[in-house]
Amino acid sequence: MDRPERLQNAEEPILVPQGVSLGYARVPTAEQSLKSQRQQLVAAGCYDVYADQGKSGATMARPQLEACLRALQPGNTLVVTKLDRLGRTVRGLVELLDSLKDRGVAFRSLSEGIDTTTPQGRLMFNIVASVAEMERELIRERTMAGLAAATGKGGRPPRLQPHDVREARRLREAEAWSLDRIAAKFKVSRSTVIRALRQDGLSGAGYAEENPDSSPREPLDGPSAQTTPDRRPGIPR
Incomplete structure (x- = not known):
């Protein structure tokens, strides 16, 4: 069957054979x-x-x-x-x-x-x-996440949010909870709790290790932590 002839700058044929x-x-x-x-x-x-x-x-x-x-x-x-x-x-x-x-x-x-x-x-x-x-949609989401990470706006969020850090500190100081018990409550590791409580203030903005001599530390390994003249209460190793 012959195709309809196409003319330049002309309207396409409106009718074509039935069934094609x-x-x-x-x-x-x-x-x-x-x-x-x-x-x-x-x-x-x-x-x-x-x-x-x-x-x-x-x-x-x-x-x-x-x-x-x-x-x-x-x-x-x-x-x-x-x-x-x-x-x-x-x-x-x-x-x-x-x-x-x-x-x-x-x-x-x-x-x-x-x-x-x-x-x-x-x-x-x-x-x-x-x-x-x-x-x-998934490709677009992955692309946006990659762009955000490349510009420093992405990355994994902290496991403990600011309100979690405040509650963890309260449980530790006011109720003398153990680190393991606090970690179990928030479903994180013991080291995550330690890093969170090391931070200055309660912002919870990040969990990078601080200089031990410039950050306030507390006896995190139980209420009866011992001190010596040369050693402040420290984080359990």
């Missing part, structure tokens, strides 16, 4: 090639292929996609090589799929094996779209 498939391809940058997607779509039996180059999938406003959607008629099938070529959000994809269904147009995605002419295919479409969106 139209392919859609997209790459997000002008430097990327559409050749592989075109080849796959032609091999899949597409009657014609529409392609957007240098267009993000974050928006549905893509000229060739709009032309493809205008050309689709009842009985036609829209084919893409991969689901994310069509869109990047579950909501946008589902809305587009619903509009195609209302028009009597089917949908296929080659990589995921999705074919909405079957109930299984429609179910698979929703599952794959949801997983793809979740994967993008």
Whole structure:
């Protein structure tokens, strides 16, 4: 079957033969090639292929996609090589799929094996779209965490927050709790409690070791810690 002739700067043909498939391809940058997607779509039996180059999938406003959607008629099938070529959000994809269904147009995605002419295919479409969106969210979260760590704003937060440090100090000083008992209460190690109680004040901003001669120390190994003329009460080794 001959494809409709395309004229430069002219509107795409609105009508295509009933029962044929139209392919859609997209790459997000002008430097990327559409050749592989075109080849796959032609091999899949597409009657014609529409392609957007240098267009993000974050928006549905893509000229060739709009032309493809205008050309689709009842009985036609829209084919893409991969689901994310069509869109990047579950909501946008589902809305587009619903509009195609209302028009009597089917949908296929080659990589995921999705074919909405079957109930299984429609179910698979929703599952794959949801997983793809979740994967993008996880990638974005990891990227933001990496950027924060690179600029000194990330890293692992302290195990004991300021209010935990205040409570630990109260239990130690007022109620004479042992270090092991305090550690068990807050579900941290004994050394974490020791480092927290070594800090000047109760800010709990960090747990780096302080100079023993410049930080106030307290008898943390029991209420009856001994002192000597040359030694202040210290942290148990």
